[in-house]
Amino acid sequence: MALYEGIALIQEKQAVVLDLGTDYTKFGFTGEAAPRCIIPSEYWCTSERRFKRVYDYNNEEELYDNLVHMLHLLYFRHVLVNPKERKVVVVESLLSPTMFRETLAKVLFLHYEVSGVMWADSARLCALTLGAPVALVVSLGARDAEVVAVVHGCPVLQAIQSQPLGARAIHDELARLLDRDNGTELHLPDHVLEDIKVRACFVPGRARALQLAGGGAPAARAAPYTRAERSLSVSGAARELAAEPLFARDNEMASLPDAVLQCIALCPIDARRELAENVLVTGGTAALPGLRARLAQELRHLVTLPPYRDRLRVSKFKFHTAPAHDNAAAWVGGALCGAADGGARALARDAFARERRLADWPSLLHTTPRTHPHWDELAEAEPLG
Structure with a gap:
């Protein structure tokens, strides 16, 4: 064995950073300035003969299969690394469902047998940058x-x-405005609405928005949109008013x-x-x-x-x-955190095998001090293993 090969076996390999978003997934290595790939959160489902989104599931078993196929696509097609050799930094929302977190942990630890996983919320990672x-x-x-x-x-x-009030709210409003301008229901798919939004739409100032709402100002210039499957004209009103649902107030101030x-x-x-x-x-x-x-x-x-x-x-x-780019700020924070931490705070696979439970802030088991009387009541009701 050559000397450099022995050194490579001893050294800890870079961890991977996974930001599994609803529409797009960011994946890459710690210590790097940008993800290796940003791809739609979908995979080709052979049984249904269509592209299936990861978040389209009805039960835990279906979610498990979706995550297995999505991670296989990331590991073996886009970055070409062995999952067993690298730790994982998972970037997630603080409001991520418990079932999704636990199912993702099962896929990483049991199916792909990763050595350790560190969970980090996207808000703190963005602030870290x-x-x-x-x-x-x-x-x-x-x-x-x-x-x-x-x-x-x-x-x-x-x-x-x-x-x-995310991108879907803008897409719905843009679809409504385009249907109104064309006098018919166009039934535009999400990827076409997203392309129109990126190419033609913008957010006007507050004074300009008030003038447009009162009808006292001419709309912006219309923009032609031409693609292989669709050709239409995007009116100036649709370009300017598509993002208004983000700022529309109601009685609930939402x-x-x-x-x-x-x-x-x-x-x-x-x-x-x-x-x-x-x-x-x-x-x-x-x-x-x-x-x-x-x-x-x-x-x-x-x-x-x-x-x-x-x-x-x-x-x-x-x-x-x-x-970093706006859609990759949380991923960059995960890359910084993983590189600085070195995997010290990662949950090891053997620890997960002993007790399949993830630390979560809504759970009293992880937020209550051990000296609190709650633990005595919990031990009387159901002894912990």
């Missing part, structure tokens, strides 16, 4: 918009806000700016001003032109109105620019 002690992370995903305050490396759980202000209001009073001055908007939807400027204008306006006027003493809102 900034190097700031306090950050307000606004994540615009495919389905939901999550607002999480990170104070000195800890997410403020009581202040988490989540609203169904808009994106309201979610940001409600999250700040629920945080400790001594951190609110610093949170408002360290806002980071991430996710694929964050790349829409004009979105950050519009969000800043809406925040400065709403903070002068009740109920925020009396609860918040904040007048300035400042936004960070992530050191």
Whole structure:
């Protein structure tokens, strides 16, 4: 055996970072500045003869099969590494379902036999890329918009806000506007709506949006959209108003700016001003032109109105620019965390085999101190193994 081969066997190999999103999956190695691949979260299902999304499942068994096929695609087609030789850093949302986390752990430990897995929430990883002690992370995903305050490396759980204001809300509004302009139901698929959004849509300023809502301003210039399967004209109103569901207010104050202000209001009073001055908007939807400027204008306006006027003493809102692309900021944070940690906090495979339980913040078993009387009551009801 050559000397360099022996050194390679002794050294710890780079861990892989997995960010399994609803629409797109980011996969790569720790210590690198960008993921090796960003692909749709789907695979070719031979039994159904179609591309199947990972999150399209009805029970745990179907989810298990989806994850097995998706990880096989990532490991053996895109990065070409042996899963047994490398630890995994899983980037997840704080609101990820327990069944999804546990099923993913079973697939990694039992099917692919990885040596260790470290679970990290996307909010703290996004804040890690900034190097700031306090950050307000606004994540615009495919389905939901999550607002999480990170104070000195800890997410403020009581202040988490989540609203169904992701990319799907923009796609639905864009489809409605296109159907109205063409006088018929076009039934455009999601990938066509996403392509139109990326190529033609933008977010106007607050004053411009009010003029368009009142009909007192001409719309922007229409843009032609031509592809092999479709050819249509995207009106100026559709280009400008597609993202308005993010800022539309109702009686429940469920808009994106309201979610940001409600999250700040629920945080400790001594951190609110610093949170408002360290806002980071991430996710694929964050790349829409004009979105950050519009969000800043809406925040400065709403903070002068009740109920925020009396609860918040904040007048300035400042936004960070992530050191990576908007849709890969959480992945880059996972790559930094995995490289700095070296796998010390990873859950080992033998530990998972002894007790198939993952630490989770909603579980009393992992958030209650051992000195609390709850443990005595739990031991009387059901002794722990």
